[in-house]
Amino acid sequence: MSLAAGFLGGAKSRLLPPSVPFRFFGAAAVFHVLMWLALLSEVDEAMSFRGGLTPTLAALHLLTVGTLVATSIGASVQLLPVATRRPLVAVWPIKLVFWLVIPGTLLLTGAMYAAEIELLVTAAVITTTGLFLFGALLADNLWRARSLPVVAAYGWAALVSLVLLAALGTALAIDYKTAILSDHGRIALAHLVLGGFGFMGLLALGFSHVLVPMFALAPAPSKPLSFAGFGLAALAIAIGAAGALVDAPATLTAAAVIGLLAAGLHIRLMYQTLQAGMRKRLGLSFILIRSAWAMLPITLMVGLAALHGMAGPNGATLFAFLLFWGWLLTFLVGVLQRILPFLASMHVNRPGGGPMPSMGELAEAPSLYLHAVSHGAALVLIAVAIASGSIWLMRLGCVAGLFGAVAFAWFAAGVIRRLAAAGR
């Protein structure tokens, strides 16, 4: 073994075993496929979904908890310890998070799909326990992340959202069994705001402040403006959640307007970062990421229109679709197709060229093009279907989404397979 390889071995030992983050990414890819299958199974119900224990609710949670949250956990536990210069206290707690969150999500979504109330409550408690444990690990790392103040601010706010949304989610599950809530709908809307804009949205915005400059090889965005964007986003979410809880349309309107300001500032900062970057050709992943950025203000505008009855009979459904599928999922798959080869390559020692292809080769994988085209087609078809009430367009959109999810899972499986081969 060369001296360099010896040193590299030391470096590798400071990373988590690759099986830890990649088990979350693998599960997320499977949940992504299951989500489209669940949506496809009841397309007419999905088009005008307003809540209730149905396959669409199952699809929504396969997307949010199964795909978005599982990916966030995998990426956080790999990247934050390196960024904060302190390893995780132990590996077993994050493995326990996996064994609580992933089977818990499977049970939770299964119970939603089959309207099994007893199972729903048990599964909600298991999943929430796993999420709280992850929250504790995240808090421990954020506490030490003093050199990344913007990311830490977003992280803390996301953590508060996680605790609140998980508590509300458990209360909603219990409410199906024993009516404990005065207004299930208000709590569900607050749960949606805290989950979509709060936990997942804030993590997406916060990680962007490190990942986008990293991908574009650009300086970090202006710190004062980044903090201003964070303040606006956090304020919008706090007001939005409160407005949902007390059913105050004026408060929700104010939240959406402040959210639009936060989104506008974030997008401006990100475009300035891209313009200052050493790397101009950012490839397919940034077509998805730019599309996702465009979806964020569109989502808020559709939400405003739906709030004031100007978005048609399915305006609320369209708002939720644009939030979770348009903004969050598009952003996530854009980042993930860039970050998976990065994370995989960190674990591979190939000074003379090994079995792991380069990032460029992986980023050009045909499965990623298939996924991007299918995902884009699904978004357009389903948005038009929800707005127009066309079941055939909805079905076609779900088939396109399913095709894209299978292509993405194929890509993820390829990275994992090559990583495993390189490790042998």
Place this chain on the structure above:
Amino acid sequence: MEPTSPQGGSRTWRTADAIHIDVRGLQPPEPMIAILRLIDSGTVGDVLVAHLDREPIFLYPELDERGWNHAVADFSPSEGEVILRVTRQEQR
């Protein structure tokens, strides 16, 4: 050789066998950018030694894409320093 501060708060200096760059104290991703700018400038011979305060995991694939190997020569985050030795890959 006296250290210089060519860009973004980093310091560079030359020893007998390598160019050194100290990027400690810079906020991510500035250390990575300073190192890549130095490599892309063409002024590094075959060896670059980078002094960092955290392991630059995102730098590794970038180095690999540019034809450079890396090795962590010393790792003591508690003392605030990670030393990374970057060497040009042999032509195949």
